[in-house]
Amino acid sequence: MHADTTFLWGAATAGHQIEGNNTTSDIWALEHRPDSPLPERSGDACDSYHRWPEDLDLLAELGLNSYRFSLEWARIEPEPGHISHAQLAHYRAVIEGCLRRGIVPVVTLHHFTSPAWFSAAGGWTAPDAIQRFRRYVQQVRPILDGVPWVCTINEPNILAMVARLRSGDDPPESERGEPQLVAGALPPPDPDVSAALFAAHQEARAELSDLAGLRSGWTVANQNFQALPGAEALRPEWSYPREDQFLDVAIDDDFVGVQAYTRVLLAPSGPVDPGADVRRTQTGWEFYPHALAGAVRHTAERTGGVPILVTENGIATDSDEDRIEYTDAALRGLRDVIDEGVDVRGYLHWSLLDNYEWGSWGPRFGLVAVDRTTFARTIKPSGRWFGERAQVGLAPA
Ligand code: BGC
Numbered sequence: 001m002h003a004d005t006t007f008l009w010g011a012a013t014a015g016h017q018i019e020g021n022n023t024t025s026d027i028w029a030l031e032h033r034p035d036s037p038l039p040e041r042s043g044d045a046c047d048s049y050h051r052w053p054e055d056l057d058l059l060a061e062l063g064l065n066s067y068r069f070s071l072e073w074a075r076i077e078p079e080p081g082h083i084s085h086a087q088l089a090h091y092r093a094v095i096e097g098c099l100r101r102g103i104v105p106v107v108t109l110h111h112f113t114s115p116a117w118f119s120a121a122g123g124w125t126a127p128d129a130i131q132r133f134r135r136y137v138q139q140v141r142p143i144l145d146g147v148p149w150v151c152t153i154n155e156p157n158i159l160a161m162v163a164r165l166r167s168g169d170d171p172p173e174s175e176r177g178e179p180q181l182v183a184g185a186l187p188p189p190d191p192d193v194s195a196a197l198f199a200a201h202q203e204a205r206a207e208l209s210d211l212a213g214l215r216s217g218w219t220v221a222n223q224n225f226q227a228l229p230g231a232e233a234l235r236p237e238w239s240y241p242r243e244d245q246f247l248d249v250a251i252d253d254d255f256v257g258v259q260a261y262t263r264v265l266l267a268p269s270g271p272v273d274p275g276a277d278v279r280r281t282q283t284g285w286e287f288y289p290h291a292l293a294g295a296v297r298h299t300a301e302r303t304g305g306v307p308i309l310v311t312e313n314g315i316a317t318d319s320d321e322d323r324i325e326y327t328d329a330a331l332r333g334l335r336d337v338i339d340e341g342v343d344v345r346g347y348l349h350w351s352l353l354d355n356y357e358w359g360s361w362g363p364r365f366g367l368v369a370v371d372r373t374t375f376a377r378t379i380k381p382s383g384r385w386f387g388e389r390a391q392v393g394l395a396p397a
Helices: 026-031 048-062 083-102 114-118 129-144 156-161 165-168 191-208 236-254 291-302 318-341 382-392
Strands: 008-012 064-069 104-110 149-154 217-223 225-227 255-262 263-265 270-271 308-312 345-349 368-370 378-379
Touching: 008 104, 008 382, 026 114, 026 217, 026 318, 048 064, 048 378, 048 382, 083 104, 104 129, 104 368, 129 191, 129 255, 149 156, 149 191, 149 263, 149 270, 156 191, 156 217, 156 236, 191 217, 191 236, 217 236, 217 291, 217 308, 225 236, 225 368, 236 263, 255 291, 270 308, 291 308, 291 318, 308 318, 318 382
Parallel strands: 008 064, 008 345, 064 104, 104 149, 149 217, 217 255, 225 263, 255 308, 308 345
Antiparallel strands: 263 270, 368 378
């Protein structure tokens, strides 16, 4: 029995990062370009396309009550207008697999990848992009029966920042070989892509609005912008295009997803490196577990009471002690924020599996290790620890 049955305790993944052979997607195409900026390819990934029942069994074995995963638009609509009923049936089976095991499905409709044809035709700013996305949502609508949480678009703010990579334009030298996108160091979101994503989100929500019991929202990358002395005036100005305008869009949503990993320090000239002495994770980010509490507080202030679901939080490390230390501190911070009165509905750790980190297999975020050749899964001590924590609640004595 879970200590608090309504609170979601789970783990998160995304299709392209775990399924393998997502060959009709734009990121697969980008990985295979001769001049690809992505040093490593996704390949078979974790073979979760075939091994999803095993993944769900792992969640159940850990005692977790929810799973966030994404549908691959590229599989469902591999060519414009061609809907694969077999792929819809595949994802319906995953949803039913969750429900059968008592695992609450949290389904993301778009997690960074689009069909290759969609991006080749101009991506989010093409004249018919929003209608195409809405038609995709219309197609997946019937398989969402029984799904209480739907995330329309994952990290639209990051998507709008890296729009240039996806469009196939050559990224500047500074972004090459830098798969772990550090939000603070990225260019500001493309305003046209941002506006298109706002519209796409609203259209998707409208398409799903009459499904009983379904809550929809989107998940924003919270960057914890912190002003160093002298940069106080810059902070809101910096944060608005990169984060706050995306939170403002969520004000009427059923929930908002918070995703937080680290912080970004702002000097009057812009983001600065936290310095050689700070503890870092495999992605090079500062080890900063307070990021979660900061992000939840900021999201609550900005959205004014929209229910919050932590849809991602975690750490890339080979040290399981560090993963436990980081997650424990993040959860304690979350408890404080809840005690302050913020409406938080759950915590989904990133990630269930060591997976493909958008250009690299180096960073390991998983509670479960995956052998890259046999695809054998091995629960890490941090996975066991997290499962036990889920039974105890947010702040053990
Ligand atoms: C994304 C994930 C990614 C994680 C760690 C988030 O930006 O939604 O796909 O793997 O952070 O970098």
